[in-house]
Amino acid sequence: MDLTVLYRGPLASCDYDCPYCPFAKRRDSTAQLRADRAALERFARWAADSDDQLSLLFTPWGEGLVRSWYRRTLAELSHLPHIRRVAIQTNLSCRTDWLADADPETLALWCTYHPGQTPYDRFLAKCHDLTDRGVRFSVGVVGLPDHLEAARRLRAELPAHVYLWINAAEGHTYQDAEADDWTALDPLFPYSRHPHASAGLPCRTGESVISVDGEGTVRRCHFVRAELGNLYDDSYRAALRPRPCPLAVCDCHIGYVHLETLPLYDVFAGGVLERIPAQPGQPQSVQSVTITPRAAATSAEQ
Template structure:
């Protein structure tokens, strides 16, 4: 099996339970059974072992991992342990996870914080504002790279403004356009004042026929090892564990009409977002943020 010099893995295992019940999320307050949790833990352990083994099996390949669970991963010990382990592997450039930051954060002190990072989201109806802000401040004290985000709903605007004012300037606050919502120019301007990159999220991006890194240097991996181009395209490229996916990695255009999720369209080459987020693609931190390069 021959892997490219760099490969990004977007891993999503069976976990689908979350401790929040956000009205805009289909997995709110879903409970996984003990059997489902055991299956998720075993699948994650197998994936982490595969990543670790590539130091010998694919020497020279640099790997990056973004965990994108349907539920909340960091309340589960096995996700925390996975991030700690992966962060110390010399051939892993970055390991990050999307999280609501509801769990404790002190475990991050055991990570290599040059490698580990968090993509965090504030859900105003689910957690006290001061509690979330205190965790952000603790992450900064620990030296953890992280971004903070919020869904751009009208009822969230005042809290988002407060959050931007209270966060240090060098912490990026991103805003996701609410799914299915059309923004007037005035509404969009309010959100863009908080996140200058909001225009990328405001409208779905036409993508059919455009070159995309997915399926070449970026792939989606499910719990059983099935590899697809990305989370939003069903066609299978093969399996991670038998190596069958590797021979199908190549540049190719996107077959979908549009792409409206950041973890998808960030890889569309014509958008140039790898340069915008250089060094922080997985944790959604723009290059030079807080040092005059992005504000």
């Protein structure tokens, strides 16, 4: 079967201290890092031996690519014929030479620029290096007012084919004029601006998309805590089936992108995991979006 897996192990340390992130400058102990490495290596062995066609997205709470075991795992998995895509969310603070060992046809990066955490020119240089290496990647910014000028500069200086996405900031209410500024940079911003009413609506999670933690516990997605079984004893497979969303709203891209009531599998065809539209230079604008006031949303990650 074709299976998309979102993996999140115990890693929670990050080298940045973004004020909007609860994991800023968090440090894992040596024991915690060893546990994360062992969990990732176990997951990688499962993926390598799987009979399924797999698409894998690593969504660590912390920054994974500063750890050698994440770089090695992504590079190795990218060469396996049954791995359709292997991608990771990253702040791009790591070196990029390891990408020479990866298959650029399979590996992709979901990159976030955090103004104030790294020099702009350094981040932009790494983006150009990714382009030179032929690596698929998107770049994004959290849509805070102080980030607008940096985002505009990025859009002007990134290669035209690189999609610049904007995430609505948690707890921030956007007036229409402000939202228009962000939409001018990212035509798909309206999908992020408001949470999506999702209760009772069909979603691919729990059927062809699953979330896995470091213990191998399988859930339908990161935001629904009900367990479907365990990855390593295959007990989750009996639970895979179409099912409606049990939550009132979904306001994180890695969740709502899988809602069947939204057209995002068409918008991001071939790039759902790395958040790259099918036409990244000119992403399809939003025609209609079911919206719920952000104040009613449950908390979600940026």
